[in-house]
């Protein structure tokens with residue numbers, strides 16, 4: 001089994017050393033619980049794997065996976081940069097203490113206003129289209145600006161169609177065959193293009209498509225360098241490093257992965273005479289995905305046409321199963337190692353029949369009052385949560401060596417109405 005979790009001397013699930021049952025008791029459910037040391041371990045594992053092969057290496061954490069300030073602070077302390085996909089993420093990253101030089105802004109379909117915000121905050125802008133380039137050029141202060149381009153290498157990969165961001169159906173980046181022209185255009189407009197970027201998709205466990213994209217991007221970089229004279233300060237292969245969600249999915253062997261990527265990279269920088277650019281990657285899921293659990297309590301066991309286990313969270317709390325059909329492994333927190341007994345449907349509390357965390361899942365005996373831990377709830381989990389069905393969003397806690405901090409308070413009914421205004425004519 002490649003899923004990572006720990007148990008304590010009572011045989012309960014432990015998160016950051018704390019008993020998950022106690023966490024649920026004390027802070028209520030649904031609750032997101034983040035294991036701080038797991039985030040740090042994940043970061044260090046990737047950093048070491050790559051930097052021992054090539055010194056000029058930088059990680060840009062893809063913040064959209066989890067934008068909690070505490071999580072971002074942890075990664076800032078570790079030395080990470082930020083991959084920001086919106087101005088809101090730039091704002092949050094600056095607040096979390098990242099210097100602007102360590103923030104790479106990769107927006108798509110951005111407004112001129114957003115470009116202006118990015119420019120004025122001093123972050124590095126990774127340009128997605130010619131339209132964006134031209135509008136950026138018209139902004140005061142953009143002359144001589146260092147920029148990079150996102151390139152679609154015509155290779156895509158990912159755990160779901162929605163997560164494939166390379167290839168001819170993808171809306172992202174400039175086409176590889178127009179790269180030389182676009183870099184020339186940037187030079188003519190007075191920019192200093194110093195980087196090249198790609199991101200082909202998410203949830204990649206098979207290194208082959210990623211390696212192919214690396215090769216294509218390096219070939220594009222080589223062509224741009226020889227035909228336009230651009231010297232690359234950095235080459236960014238994006239994120240997408242996958243984690244196992246089911247017990248028998250493979251682990252991405254990070255050391256082998258890093259060695260292979262860097263092998264390709266070094267060969268190509270030698271072939272094309274590129275001058276030791278910094279190699280960047282942008283993992284999101286890999287750093288935070290398996291560090292968090294969603295704790296949710298069973299309130300109803302119903303023998304209907306099927307046997308339903310009803311819990312106090314829903315797709316408003318964790319969207320992935322409903323949105324992508326994603327598998328999330330589920331443990332009963334007071335007996336995570338118990339032998340599975342029966343096939344159950346684990347259903348949320350939202351009024352939609354697609355609101356299921358698991359269909360036909362082989363689980364140990366589950367009774368009302370039990371607390372379940374939905375695993376791998378650190379990435380694209382809270383950050384996708386909503387108040388749908390007028391349900392306040394849950395609390396988040398951070399746990400380290402049994403010490404617990406509330407890093408986001410549970411919302412209240414008042415939060416449901418935040419920013420709403422009733423026109424005077426409708427007042428009662």
Ligand SMILES: *Cc1c(COP(=O)(O)O)cnc(C)c1O
Nearest residue numbers: 062199202239240282283284285
């Ligand atoms: C989402 C995203 C990532 C991170 O993807 P993961 O699958 O979480 O690693 C990296 N770069 C860009 C540009 C992204 O949009």
